[in-house]
Amino acid sequence: MSQDNGKSPALSSRHLLGLEGVPADEITLILDTAEAMKEILDRPIKKVPTLRGVTVVNLFFEDSTRTKLSFELAEKRLSADLINFSKSGSSVAKGETLLDTARNIEAMKVDVVVVRHQHPGVPKFLADRLTSVVVNAGDGSHEHPTQALLDMMTLRQTFGHFKGLRVAIVGDITHSRVVKSNIHGLITMGAEVMLVGPPTLMPRDVESLNVKVSHDIDEAIAWADALNVLRLQLERQKSGFLPSLREYHMTFGVTLERLAKAPKELVILHPGPMNRGVEIESAVADSGASVILEQVTNGVAVRMAVLMLLSAPEGIL
Amino acid sequence: MKPIQLPDKLLLKNVRLVDAEQNIDQPGSLLIESGVITALNTDADDATVWDLDGAVVCPGFVDMHVHLREPGFEDAETIKSGQKAAAAGGFTAVACMPNTNPALDHAGIVRWIIEEAESFPITVYPIAAITKNRAGLELTEMVELHRAGALAFSDDGGCVENTELMRRALEYSKLTGAPIIDHAEDFKLTGAGSMHESAVSTRLGLPGIPRLSEDIMTVRDVMLAEYTGGKLHLAHVSTKGALEALEDALKRGLPVTGEVSPHHLLLTDKAVESFDTSTKMKPPLREEEDRLALIEGMKRGAFAAIATDHAPHPYETKEVPFDEAAFGIIGLETALGLIWDRFVRTKVISAADMVRLFSNGPRQVLGLPEVSLTAGTPVELTVFHPDEKWVVNAKEFYTKSRNTPFNGWELIGRPWGILKGSMWAGRVTPSFK
Numbered sequence: 001m002s003q004d005n006g007k008s009p010a011l012s013s014r015h016l017l018g019l020e021g022v023p024a025d026e027i028t029l030i031l032d033t034a035e036a037m038k039e040i041l042d043r044p045i046k047k048v049p050t051l052r053g054v055t056v057v058n059l060f061f062e063d064s065t066r067t068k069l070s071f072e073l074a075e076k077r078l079s080a081d082l083i084n085f086s087k088s089g090s091s092v093a094k095g096e097t098l099l100d101t102a103r104n105i106e107a108m109k110v111d112v113v114v115v116r117h118q119h120p121g122v123p124k125f126l127a128d129r130l131t132s133v134v135v136n137a138g139d140g141s142h143e144h145p146t147q148a149l150l151d152m153m154t155l156r157q158t159f160g161h162f163k164g165l166r167v168a169i170v171g172d173i174t175h176s177r178v179v180k181s182n183i184h185g186l187i188t189m190g191a192e193v194m195l196v197g198p199p200t201l202m203p204r205d206v207e208s209l210n211v212k213v214s215h216d217i218d219e220a221i222a223w224a225d226a227l228n229v230l231r232l233q234l235e236r237q238k239s240g241f242l243p244s245l246r247e248y249h250m251t252f253g254v255t256l257e258r259l260a261k262a263p264k265e266l267v268i269l270h271p272g273p274m275n276r277g278v279e280i281e282s283a284v285a286d287s288g289a290s291v292i293l294e295q296v297t298n299g300v301a302v303r304m305a306v307l308m309l310l311s312a313p314e315g316i317l
Numbered sequence: 318m319k320p321i322q323l324p325d326k327l328l329l330k331n332v333r334l335v336d337a338e339q340n341i342d343q344p345g346s347l348l349i350e351s352g353v354i355t356a357l358n359t360d361a362d363d364a365t366v367w368d369l370d371g372a373v374v375c376p377g378f379v380d381m382h383v384h385l386r387e388p389g390f391e392d393a394e395t396i397k398s399g400q401k402a403a404a405a406g407g408f409t410a411v412a413c414m415p416n417t418n419p420a421l422d423h424a425g426i427v428r429w430i431i432e433e434a435e436s437f438p439i440t441v442y443p444i445a446a447i448t449k450n451r452a453g454l455e456l457t458e459m460v461e462l463h464r465a466g467a468l469a470f471s472d473d474g475g476c477v478e479n480t481e482l483m484r485r486a487l488e489y490s491k492l493t494g495a496p497i498i499d500h501a502e503d504f505k506l507t508g509a510g511s512m513h514e515s516a517v518s519t520r521l522g523l524p525g526i527p528r529l530s531e532d533i534m535t536v537r538d539v540m541l542a543e544y545t546g547g548k549l550h551l552a553h554v555s556t557k558g559a560l561e562a563l564e565d566a567l568k569r570g571l572p573v574t575g576e577v578s579p580h581h582l583l584l585t586d587k588a589v590e591s592f593d594t595s596t597k598m599k600p601p602l603r604e605e606e607d608r609l610a611l612i613e614g615m616k617r618g619a620f621a622a623i624a625t626d627h628a629p630h631p632y633e634t635k636e637v638p639f640d641e642a643a644f645g646i647i648g649l650e651t652a653l654g655l656i657w658d659r660f661v662r663t664k665v666i667s668a669a670d671m672v673r674l675f676s677n678g679p680r681q682v683l684g685l686p687e688v689s690l691t692a693g694t695p696v697e698l699t700v701f702h703p704d705e706k707w708v709v710n711a712k713e714f715y716t717k718s719r720n721t722p723f724n725g726w727e728l729i730g731r732p733w734g735i736l737k738g739s740m741w742a743g744r745v746t747p748s749f750k
Contacts, residue, residue, distance in 0.1 A: 020520070099636055120522040121592030121637035140640070177522060204525055205516035221695030 009153070010309040015127045015134040018143035019184040027185055031153050033305035034298065040077060041301060049314055051080035054311050056112040057105050060086045061098075064116050066296065067137050071114050074303035080311075083110070083281070099129060106130050112311045115139070133310050141175050146306060147179030147271055150299040152189070154291050155226055157298075158267050162189035168220040169193065169250060171230030171279055172201040172241075176273045178230060183209050196220040197239065197252060200241045217252050221259060226267040229254050232279045245278050255281040259289070267291055318401045318715060320438050320742040324749055326350045329691040331368050333362060333703065334573060335375040336690040337673035347374055347690065349470075352692045352738040362386035365749045369700065375672045376688040376695060377409030377697035377735055381679035382473075382498075382552055382576060382624035385411070386707035387433075387442065388426070389418025394629040394717050395700035399649070400439040401715035402627070404742035405647040407699040407732030408675075410440035411627075412683060415451065415681035416474040422446040422457045424465035431466045435515065438737040442468045442683060447486045447497060451475050456482070456489055463493035469685045474599075476534055478504060483538060487547025496548035498575070500649065501559065502599065511640050513601040517586040523639060526601050532558035539566045542573050551575040551680050553626050555570035555600035557610035564619050574682050577611055579655045580646060580722065582623075584608070588722060594635045596724040598628065615674070616666060623671075625652045629718030650714045650732075652725045653701055657730030668703075675699070698736040705731040 011026050019027070040048055056075045059276065060068055068084075075082040096104075102113070114135045115123050120142035127134040138144040152162070159165055167186055171197050186193050187210050194212040196201065196219075207213055214220050236242050247251050252310065259266060268280075268290045276282045285292060329347040334357065336342075348356040348364060380403065394402075396413075403411050409675040413430065421430070427443045434441035445467035449455045452473070459470060470490055472554040476499070477483040490497050507530045512518050514525020535551060539562050542549035554575045556561055566573035577651030580598065585605050588596045596602060614620060628645025635642050653675070661671050676699070677687045688697045709726045734743010741747055 054748065097633065097637060117638065119640040121639045124592050125638055140522050141524075180522060203519040204514045204527075206519050208516035209520065 016145050016306055017136050019145045019148055019181045024188050030198050034153050034301040037304040038301035040090055042274045048314055049079045051078040055081045055110045057110045059115045060112055061117040070299040071303050074301050088103045138177050143181045144177040145181045146303050147178050147249050150302040152185050153298045154295045165191040166225045167193050168196055168224035169228045170196045173197050174201045174203040176230050194220055199268055203289045217248045221262045228269040229280050249278055254284050256283050322739045323739045326364040328361050328364040328366045329533050330366050332374045335373050335668045335688055337674050338689050343666050349696050352696050355730040365746050367749050372700050372702045375699050376676040377627045378407050378699045379410045379679040380408045380625050381412040381622055383411045383413055384484045385413040392631045394438050396433045398717045400437040402649040403439045404735055405715045405744045407653045407701050409735045409737050412442040412444050414444055414473040415446040420446045420451045422449050423551050424461045427465040429469050438742045442457040442473050444469045447472045453477050457492055460492050461494055467509045469496050469498050473500045476500050476502045486711045487545040490547050495709040498550045498552050498556040499538050500552050501531050503530045506530035512589045513586045515586050515604055529558040531556050535559040535562045543571050548572045553578045554667050555581045555603050557607050560610055560614045565598040576622040576647040577620045578626050579652050582611055594639055597642050598646050599644045621682050623674040624736050629716050629719050635720050647716050647718050647721050654728040654730050658728040696736050701732040703730050707731045
């Protein structure tokens with residue numbers, strides 16, 4: 001691991017706010033570290049003392065089940081002390097401001113803040129104002145770096161490399177943080193990315209991120225090595241982005257029938273939670289092509305790696 | 318800041334006189350007696366002398382688009398603090414927008430604002446609401462409001478969405494001769510948007526406000542102005558599309574004018590990448606192509622005025638996540654320095670162009686008499702030093718709020734203050750000899 005005299009940090013940033021701008025060698029370092037962590041998860045005693053004495057607060061301002069569980073587990077596996085804070089909603093109107101909440105928690109002497117928030121930029125907001133290390137666990141439609149890292153870890157396990165790998169991401173691109181982190185990470189590592197979805201859920205000038213854009217799921221299936229299928233928020237229909245979930249499934253749903261037409265067998269990822277029968281057919285989710293549960297396992301390993309690289313006391317790495 | 322009484326007979330010596338109307342930009346002196354300009358380039362032995370060390374003296378600046386927040390939001394700004402900020406920024410007058418609480422939709426409130434402002438030498442011209450409580454449902458009593466002192470009508474911050482009502486507003490306002498100032502925004506297209514919709518908003522995951530939101534309303538309202546003959550003034554033009562609509566209207570001789578804000582001339586959506594909430598305003602910071610189009614438009618004379626859209630907000634409404642932050646930035650104390658340093662010193666526009674855009678340009682839109690540097694004109698003058706270097710530091714500002722994206726900018730050219738009647742108000746204390 002890259003370090004000088006045990007002092008310089010393993011990563012160039014103190015925080016993990018997103019994958020935008022994270023260089024390839026650091027992504028590789030995180031993924032390599034995650035592989036080592038995964039080995040710990042296979043031991044009979046799944047715990048190491050790496051973060052003993054390090055206090056982590058999981059600051060979840062938005063509902064989350066798997067990301068929160070995954071971070072908690074990662075923290076426990078590393079022997080960190082952890083506290084949880086959950087609060088849906090936020091804002092001045094409801095009393096204490098975000099900054100006051102964060103300062104109060106920090107005053108309790110925590111070392112790492114893992115934050116999930118419905119608004120983009122909140123992790124940076126906290127990083128700019130607190131002395132703790134900040135890890136972004138998803139901020140609005142901005143980034144979700146640990147999700148992208150676990151997706152990439154899963155892809156690397158399957159394909160062994162990123163160079164020239166073709167990944168199609170299907171669904172609501174506009175409102176997805178997972179997409180943006182995946183794009184930054186995959187493009188940095190030399191993969192090709194195609195975004196697939198209806199024009200109403202494709203954000204403005206997204207081509208500027210060096211991705212291909214398609215509105216044809218069959219084209220994407222024919223092109224891709226792997227398909228990352230996004231959850232379609234059911235409220236998109238009500239807010240007028242889609243006429244119906246039925247038509248969405250007809251037009252963009254990933255089905256065995258569609259996959260059967262592909263020249264090769266595709267690997268299917270999904271960040272969860274799935275809407276079976278909407279963006280993905282059950283038969284696909286449960287098929288041999290699906291690596292969805294590997295993703296979940298890798299999620300714990302990736303989060304252990306990130307926490308360790310950012311917050312392990314000097315000399316441990 | 319305490320206003321200072323001027324000596325009865327005061328010679329402003331060693332000044333640079335700039336006056337667009339007379340097409341002058343030259344060194345000289347100015348004699349003022351009891352609140353009136355009495356002579357140019359003269360030596361009066363019996364006058365008190367103020368040596369201004371090469372400072373510019375020009376017709377007084379009017380910021381025709383400010384939010385003074387009083388009544389209702391006094392933690393952000395008051396009429397008095399806004400007046401002080403105006404004086405410090407070199408403005409002799411401001412026109413204040415009606416999105417107060419209560420809204421400026423009654424003659425009584427208009428009169429109250431004018432009276433409240435009288436104790437300080439900065440004139441405050443109220444802009445009354447177009448619709449009652451700015452709710453977009455019924456017209457205000459425009460004739461009475463105009464008699465009470467309102468110089469224009471606007472639902473600024475909001476837009477009259479009902480096209481039929483906007484038509485009536487443009488028709489009915491003809492009784493007053495005062496313009497309708499248009500905050501052109503289609504709120505349905507804006508949706509939950511918090512920044513300009515572009516590659517940057519896509520990357521940041523912030524909901525976008527498309528150009529269309531401004532363009533469609535601008536085009537609609539220009540068409541309404543053409544059909545009705547009502548006077549329309551386009552506030553804070555920020556897109557190339559809205560600029561095109563404005564210039565097309567000007568070319569066709571329609572009763573349409575427009576203003577541009579310093580921040581739209583100087584910043585783009587790239588500034589939002591920091592998630593700094595002081596880059597959040599409406600209309601939002603657009604793209605480089607819009608910014609360059611606005612600068613070209615300014616050079617061609619498309620705009621009648623530069624106006625700051627000075628929108629103070631307290632710390633609590635800006636020190637929050639970007640999506641939750643209030644829209645608006647302060648501008649009174651940075652406008653002159655920014656335009657001088659970035660556009661006049663770089664010869665994009667002339668000193669006289671700038672003076673016109675800040676003084677008689679907005680006066681014309683508001684139906685106010687022009688001010689010139691000629692004998693017999695009542696004193697209403699802006700004083701700034703064209704060579705003074707400074708670093709923008711919002712902590713030193715007279716406004717009550719600190720929401721500016723220009724903090725830390727190094728500028729050359731700094732406002733000193735204003736002369737109004739027989740009073741001086743400003744950052745600088747005059748040294749009379």
